[in-house]
Amino acid sequence: MNAAGHILVAPPAPPRSWRNFDFKWLIIGACVALVAYLALMPLGFLLWQSFFTPQTAAKAARFTFNNYITAYSTLETLTLFFNSVTFATGTSIFAFLIGTALAWMNERTNTPLKSLFFALSIIPLIIPGILFTVAWILLASPKIGIVNLVLQSWFHTDYVFFNIYSMWGMIWVDGLHYSSMAFLVMTAAFRSMDPSLEESAMMSGASVPQIAWHITLKLTWPAIFATLLILFVRSIESFEVPALLGLPVGIHVFTSSIYQAIHHYPSEIGLASAYAVTLLLITTVGIYFQSKLSSQGSKYSTVTGKGFRPRAMDLGKWRYVTASIFVVYFALIVILPFLVLLWSSLQKFYAVPSMQALANLTFDAYQFILTYPTLISAVGNSALLAVGCATMVMLVTSVICWIVVKTKLPGRWLLDNLASLPMVFPGLVLGLAVMIFYLNVDVGVYGTMWILFIAYVTRFMPYGLRYNTTSMLQIHKELEESAEMSGASWGTTFRRIILPLLKPGLLAGWIYIVIVSIRELSTSILLYSPGTEVVSILIWELWENGQYVELSALGVMFIIALFMLVMLAQLVGRKFGVKES
Amino acid sequence: MSHIEVNNLTKTFDTRSGPLKVVDDISFKIAEGEFVCLLGPSGSGKSVTLNCIAGLLEASSGQVKVDGVPVREKKPNYGYIFQQARMLPWRTVEENLLFALRAEAGRPVPDEQRRIAEVLDLVNLTGYEKFYMHQISGGMQNRVGIARAYIRNPDLLLMDEPFAALDEMTARKLRAELVSAWLRERRTVVFVTHDIVEACYLADRIFIYTPKPTRIASIIEIDLPRPRIYGSGELHDIEAQVLGVFEKSLSEFAAETADAS
Numbered sequence: 001m002n003a004a005g006h007i008l009v010a011p012p013a014p015p016r017s018w019r020n021f022d023f024k025w026l027i028i029g030a031c032v033a034l035v036a037y038l039a040l041m042p043l044g045f046l047l048w049q050s051f052f053t054p055q056t057a058a059k060a061a062r063f064t065f066n067n068y069i070t071a072y073s074t075l076e077t078l079t080l081f082f083n084s085v086t087f088a089t090g091t092s093i094f095a096f097l098i099g100t101a102l103a104w105m106n107e108r109t110n111t112p113l114k115s116l117f118f119a120l121s122i123i124p125l126i127i128p129g130i131l132f133t134v135a136w137i138l139l140a141s142p143k144i145g146i147v148n149l150v151l152q153s154w155f156h157t158d159y160v161f162f163n164i165y166s167m168w169g170m171i172w173v174d175g176l177h178y179s180s181m182a183f184l185v186m187t188a189a190f191r192s193m194d195p196s197l198e199e200s201a202m203m204s205g206a207s208v209p210q211i212a213w214h215i216t217l218k219l220t221w222p223a224i225f226a227t228l229l230i231l232f233v234r235s236i237e238s239f240e241v242p243a244l245l246g247l248p249v250g251i252h253v254f255t256s257s258i259y260q261a262i263h264h265y266p267s268e269i270g271l272a273s274a275y276a277v278t279l280l281l282i283t284t285v286g287i288y289f290q291s292k293l294s295s296q297g298s299k300y301s302t303v304t305g306k307g308f309r310p311r312a313m314d315l316g317k318w319r320y321v322t323a324s325i326f327v328v329y330f331a332l333i334v335i336l337p338f339l340v341l342l343w344s345s346l347q348k349f350y351a352v353p354s355m356q357a358l359a360n361l362t363f364d365a366y367q368f369i370l371t372y373p374t375l376i377s378a379v380g381n382s383a384l385l386a387v388g389c390a391t392m393v394m395l396v397t398s399v400i401c402w403i404v405v406k407t408k409l410p411g412r413w414l415l416d417n418l419a420s421l422p423m424v425f426p427g428l429v430l431g432l433a434v435m436i437f438y439l440n441v442d443v444g445v446y447g448t449m450w451i452l453f454i455a456y457v458t459r460f461m462p463y464g465l466r467y468n469t470t471s472m473l474q475i476h477k478e479l480e481e482s483a484e485m486s487g488a489s490w491g492t493t494f495r496r497i498i499l500p501l502l503k504p505g506l507l508a509g510w511i512y513i514v515i516v517s518i519r520e521l522s523t524s525i526l527l528y529s530p531g532t533e534v535v536s537i538l539i540w541e542l543w544e545n546g547q548y549v550e551l552s553a554l555g556v557m558f559i560i561a562l563f564m565l566v567m568l569a570q571l572v573g574r575k576f577g578v579k580e581s
Numbered sequence: 582m583s584h585i586e587v588n589n590l591t592k593t594f595d596t597r598s599g600p601l602k603v604v605d606d607i608s609f610k611i612a613e614g615e616f617v618c619l620l621g622p623s624g625s626g627k628s629v630t631l632n633c634i635a636g637l638l639e640a641s642s643g644q645v646k647v648d649g650v651p652v653r654e655k656k657p658n659y660g661y662i663f664q665q666a667r668m669l670p671w672r673t674v675e676e677n678l679l680f681a682l683r684a685e686a687g688r689p690v691p692d693e694q695r696r697i698a699e700v701l702d703l704v705n706l707t708g709y710e711k712f713y714m715h716q717i718s719g720g721m722q723n724r725v726g727i728a729r730a731y732i733r734n735p736d737l738l739l740m741d742e743p744f745a746a747l748d749e750m751t752a753r754k755l756r757a758e759l760v761s762a763w764l765r766e767r768r769t770v771v772f773v774t775h776d777i778v779e780a781c782y783l784a785d786r787i788f789i790y791t792p793k794p795t796r797i798a799s800i801i802e803i804d805l806p807r808p809r810i811y812g813s814g815e816l817h818d819i820e821a822q823v824l825g826v827f828e829k830s831l832s833e834f835a836a837e838t839a840d841a842s
Contacts, residue, residue: 196663196665196667197667197669199637199663199667200661200663200667200668200729201680201684202637203635203637203659203660203661203739204680204681204684204685204729204733205658205681205684205685205733206680206684206685207684207685207687210684210687214669214680215669218669218671
């Protein structure tokens with residue numbers, strides 16, 4: 001009896017290990033707090049600053065509407081607004097038209113070499129905006145632009161064919177730069193499109209233009225509109241092109257005006273904040289509608305195509321025309337810019353290509369750059385920031401993502417929105433907001449690498465979240481549950497089950513963030529100080545000093561290094577089975 | 582009406598694991614005004630054959646001629662009826678039919694209203710002109726699909742399991758309508774199905790497909806008056822005959838794969 005009683009009575013359950021429990025909430029809590037802090041603090045201080053006078057040692061900050069009054073009472077702001085919208089509209093439409101035409105040729109026609117072209121389409125994304133802009137200055141500026149000089153000598157005239165320092169020039173350069181993004185987005189849209197309705201129209205005897213107009217356009221318009229909006233947002237927040245091409249001839253847009261307000265003496269932080277808040281409003285509206293549109297993109301998708309891919313249109317002889325369009329495009333966006341930088345980097349002083357200049361080729365510029373005092377530290381800083389930021393972002397967002405996707409925690413939608421919030425920050429505005437915050441809250445971050453690190457992590461958090469969400473959605477709850485049933489703690493489950501399953505997504509996101517943070521200029525430009533320069537800042541400084549030849553040498557090496565990095569990433573990606581997203 | 586000639590048709594698809602032969606060297610002829618069913622298990626290449634006739638797919642080798650003209654050079658005047666109706670969801674029944682009517686010319690054609698009324702009457706949908714696709718049932722959508730195929734007055738009807746997604750009662754009704762329309766107009770019909778009863782009810786001739794890679798195992802002629810009666814003795818005999826061919830080809834297929842491995 002006694003013995004039986006012993007068997008029936010379960011041994012007293014060990015008290016639930018408080019360490020495991022605490023550990024889980026500690027990590028989750030820390031991540032939530034971090035995200036909230038990163039996303040909200042700068043925004044709060046930016047808004048606060050725009051309503052206050054600058055705080056100095058002698059005077060405390062006072063509430064004022066003056067910043068907005070200064071910003072909005074002048075005719076200048078009206079032109080500023082007009083310029084920004086014209087620039088962004090022109091750029092987005094131009095980029096969209098090129099990108100869509102190329103995507104259509106690539107997906108729906110039998111243009112030769114199209115698979116090669118698709119493989120090459122990643123290269124334009126590698127070239128940093130500032131180098132692309134500088135290259136186009138060397139190609140199409142009114143005085144030294146090679147294209148102008150060639151055309152002038154052909155037609156025996158001194159007429160200026162292309163003036164890159166103009167609104168049209170700005171739209172041309174920025175539009176070309178964003179066209180590869182438009183190409184990738186529209187290619188994805190064409191690929192995911194359901195061909196069944198097109199086929200049935202074809203069986204009804206409809207011609208290709210009719211199908212394109214009545215069906216393809218109708219099905220893709222949410223994608224079209226969403227792409228136009230994201231291009232609009234990206235171009236209204238782009239900084240390099242307006243700063244290098246617009247400022248010298250007095251074409252101001254919001255980003256370049258924010259930069260100027262900070263950089264002339266005395267700097268007007270309040271005014272810059274007022275501009276920044278306005279810009280932020282525009283991008284927020286754009287991003288909001290873009291995400292609305294993308295989520296309802298599948299409204300008209302009916303049945304999935306039954307195996308047969310949309311058949312490629314036979315262009316006949318025209319396919320050589322489309323193939324040469326590919327070649328011309330690639331020349332405009334990669335080959336010419338790279339060659340002109342290469343040429344310039346081999347000169348002592350910048351000279352237009354000629355037989356005489358050919359005789360004077362020299363590696364002086366490379367030598368200058370390689371012995372440049374801040375080069376080593378800038379490269380080190382860039383690498384450290386990129387790797388640190390990518391690692392931090394991917395780990396933190398994996399926890400955030402787990403909470404959002406896998407738990408039923410109340411308020412998790414808020415967390416999702418918080419982590420995506422930095423999406424609406426233009427790089428320059430984020431830099432400004434972070435700067436204001438750490439000028440006011442003295443924790444010893446301002447003027448160190450940490451401020452850059454914080455800004456980068458904030459800026460790229462949404463990208464990390466997106467990569468993680470994609471792979472997190474594919475992980476089923478069963479594995480976690482069975483791990484838990486086997487007695488694993490939350491920490492062990494996360495480390496042993498979730499992270500390994502996320503690995504492909506984590507790696508892909510990590511690589512992406514490394515590359516974009518190495519290129520980042522607009523966030524860093526208000527935050528760096530002597531000793532914390534990164535490579536893109538070094539290029540910017542060389543530009544400001546007028547050292548074009550040296551800049552070109554650095555640019556050539558930078559592009560080659562980034563190119564090799566991307567190749568390496570693809571190699572690693574293939575080895576570990578990283579899915580292209 | 583159209584006649585069809587298929588000579589040594591082969592279709593291979595490039596897949597990740599190498600080329601996949603779906604249709605292997607088949608030849609047949611279909612006469613004007615004939616009703617032919619392509620019958621076989623799923624994945625046996627029936628639809629691929631049909632799509633090669635339609636010109637939606639290009640033959641890897643061999644030739645498909647409709648009315649003596651290779652399909653690639655031919656402007657299609659076919660009615661193609663898909664398994665799902667594939668109607669434009671942003672247009673009403675009437676507007677969908679208008680699209681098909683105007684598709685070829687690209688502009689309004691004479692007698693539009695009369696022709697729409699006629700085909701809607703044919704498929705018993707009069708009164709549903711202003712309805713959108715999400716407002717009518719699946720069976721009705723299929724009828725709109727059939728109406729769309731008829732409205733261009735095609736010489737050839739290609740049908741890819743058009744009734745497979747419907748319940749048996751609706752399917753029987755639509756089959757009866759199809760047969761009575763065919764008896765009136767005698768258009769050439771190529772009808773893909775995996776349903777033995779359906780094939781025996783409808784066809785003049787049944788082409789029975791073997792499993793992959795497809796060849797035609799047997800051709801069965803059915804010389805019974807229409808409308809045929811489901812479950813009648815004559816029909817049952819033919820069904821048994823078809824089933825026999827199926828089982829024979831399946832066991833041959835099993836033996837072949839066993840030999841190969």
